[in-house]
Amino acid sequence: MRGKERIAVVGAGLGGAAAAALLQRAGFTVDVFEQAPEFSRLGAGIHLGPNVMKVFRRIGIEDQLNAMSSHPDFWLSRDGETGEYLSRIPLGGFALREYGASYVTIHRGDMHQVQMTTLAPGSVHFGKYLTDVEEGGDDVLLTFGDGTTARADIVIGADGINSRIREKLLGPEDPHYSGWVAHRAVLTGDQLAKYGHDFEDCVKWWTDDRHMMAYFTTGKRDEYYYVTGVPHPAWEFKEAFVDSNRDEMFEAFQGYHPTVQALIESTGEVTKWPLRNRNPLPVWSQGRLVLLGDACHPMKPHMAQGAGMAIEDAAMLTRCLQETGLGDYPLAFDLYEANRKERASRVQAVSNANTFLRTQEDPAWVYGYDVYAHPLKSAAAA
Numbered sequence: 001m002r003g004k005e006r007i008a009v010v011g012a013g014l015g016g017a018a019a020a021a022l023l024q025r026a027g028f029t030v031d032v033f034e035q036a037p038e039f040s041r042l043g044a045g046i047h048l049g050p051n052v053m054k055v056f057r058r059i060g061i062e063d064q065l066n067a068m069s070s071h072p073d074f075w076l077s078r079d080g081e082t083g084e085y086l087s088r089i090p091l092g093g094f095a096l097r098e099y100g101a102s103y104v105t106i107h108r109g110d111m112h113q114v115q116m117t118t119l120a121p122g123s124v125h126f127g128k129y130l131t132d133v134e135e136g137g138d139d140v141l142l143t144f145g146d147g148t149t150a151r152a153d154i155v156i157g158a159d160g161i162n163s164r165i166r167e168k169l170l171g172p173e174d175p176h177y178s179g180w181v182a183h184r185a186v187l188t189g190d191q192l193a194k195y196g197h198d199f200e201d202c203v204k205w206w207t208d209d210r211h212m213m214a215y216f217t218t219g220k221r222d223e224y225y226y227v228t229g230v231p232h233p234a235w236e237f238k239e240a241f242v243d244s245n246r247d248e249m250f251e252a253f254q255g256y257h258p259t260v261q262a263l264i265e266s267t268g269e270v271t272k273w274p275l276r277n278r279n280p281l282p283v284w285s286q287g288r289l290v291l292l293g294d295a296c297h298p299m300k301p302h303m304a305q306g307a308g309m310a311i312e313d314a315a316m317l318t319r320c321l322q323e324t325g326l327g328d329y330p331l332a333f334d335l336y337e338a339n340r341k342e343r344a345s346r347v348q349a350v351s352n353a354n355t356f357l358r359t360q361e362d363p364a365w366v367y368g369y370d371v372y373a374h375p376l377k378s379a380a381a382a
């Protein structure tokens with residue numbers, strides 16, 4: 001005899017945690033399988049646009065995130081060398097009024113920790129590296145690296161850019177290396193205090209082929225973060241990321257504005273990450289398996305919307321499953337793809353091109369979007 005219908009989410013990252021929280025709130029029984037033995041406060045910042053905060057409102061953590069994070073009044077783009085302002089995109093009160101929620105910047109570890117508190121007790125299983133999924137007639141068998149197994153009616157692959165579930169659907173294929181790396185460093189307010197510079201709340205310094213984005217990650221403004229995009233012909237390392245250093249940073253940003261030089265001078269630890277990518281996938285689901293987030297549409301991070309798209313996916317997939325019930329998951333998966341693919345692919349293309357907000361433009365198509373606002377497009381209409 002079969003037990004209760006269950007959904008398995010593989011990966012408790014930013015998208016998987018959102019999907020599990022939303023599905024549990026919608027009344028589904030959800031188990032989350034995460035390969036990491038535990039999560040720590042990984043050193044990086046993240047932007048959350050109003051489009052994402054509207055989903056966090058549904059999960060019940062919007063106020064908490066608002067209280068913890070920095071609220072920039074503008075996204076500023078500046079010429080890396082002269083410091084001239086190329087764009088001033090209004091956020092702050094404008095975003096609240098025009099887009100319906102705040103635009104915030106935060107430490108991703110802090111945000112993820114809040115997300116994890118929203119999951120039903122006992123529903124997250126750590127140390128579960130998915131090695132295989134096998135669809136039977138009635139359900140799916142998941143096998144993990146520790147030799148254990150689990151069964152579920154459907155499986156959501158929220159397992160990031162190297163997704164095993166994507167591999168099951170489309171075969172093995174490494175993501176492409178984009179030819180760019182990102183340096184990431186977190187600085188304390190104390191490290192910056194000695195400079196007479198105005199370290200702006202949210203600023204992207206650009207020259208032709210590279211940039212540095214910098215912003216606060218706390219409401220107290222005691223932590224400042226920068227992330228770069230710098231061309232680098234090949235990723236010659238086996239590791240997911242490697243240490244960089246101040247000398248390499250000074251070389252990469254030679255000729256940049258004194259404020260950028262001050263950031264580099266204050267840098268303690270700085271790491272270097274390959275920016276990887278995939279072309280849009282031909283299918284997002286097959287049988288009882290469905291993908292979301294970086295498993296489905298990874299992108300270069302230059303629009304600061306990768307997690308945003310994963311979280312919007314989570315919200316739309318939940319909507320579609322609520323609409324059809326778990327019994328009609330094939331229709332739910334078709335509806336999900338019909339209602340997500342165009343937007344996620346557009347954001348993926350613009351983010352990869354690294355043009356967003358370099359000059360004065362209207363970002364309403366990104367930030368004004370509300371995943372709950374429109375009736376679902378039928379699967380056939382897509």
Ligand code: FAD
Pocket residue numbers: 010011012013014015016017033034035036045046047048128129130131158159160161162163164182184227273292293294295301303304305306307308309310
């Ligand atoms: P992930 O967050 O990668 O989560 C995947 C999870 O699956 C992980 O916990 C992993 O351990 C687990 N997992 C993997 N394989 C298995 C397995 N086989 N079995 C079990 N578990 C598994 N996005 C923004 O919205 N704003 C930003 O400002 C921003 N800045 C960025 C800066 C940089 C430099 C980079 C590289 C990315 C940035 N992003 C940003 C993008 C964002 O980090 C990703 O798009 C987002 O994390 C994707 O979420 P996800 O849940 O799909 O995948």
